Amino acid sequence: MRSLAALLVALVFLAAPGGADAAPLRTLHVATTGNDSADGSLATPWRTLQRAANLVRAGDQVIVRPGHYFLLACADSAAGIAESSETNNCRAATTSLIVR
Numbered sequence: 001m002r003s004l005a006a007l008l009v010a011l012v013f014l015a016a017p018g019g020a021d022a023a024p025l026r027t028l029h030v031a032t033t034g035n036d037s038a039d040g041s042l043a044t045p046w047r048t049l050q051r052a053a054n055l056v057r058a059g060d061q062v063i064v065r066p067g068h069y070f071l072l073a074c075a076d077s078a079a080g081i082a083e084s085s086e087t088n089n090c091r092a093a094t095t096s097l098i099v100r
Contacts, residue, residue, distance in 0.1 A: 022059070026057070026059075027063060028063070029063050030045055030047070030049055030063070030065065031046075031065040032047065032067030033047075033067075034047040049071070049097070052064075067099055
């Protein structure tokens with residue numbers, strides 16, 4: 001969940017006026033029609049925000065296309081909440097994010 005939160009903070013920073021003075025190193029894309037096995041390009045975007053969070057580097061720009069994204073967070077007694085795409089051994093708490 002922390003990596004997703006960091007990605008969302010980075011997206012807000014990039015969207016803020018004067019937030020990024022230099023051109024991004026890479027521009028990556030996420031779309032509800034994408035595939036996480038893809039390369040994250042405009043032509044072949046990723047499907048999940050977690051995939052972008054896992055692969056984004058400092059200086060990258062992530063463009064999230066409009067759509068309804070579902071996020072799965074799993075309760076973990078040691079760490080509180082951890083994001084996961086697996087439902088085994090997990091009391092799933094699903095939430096969603098709508099990008100317009």
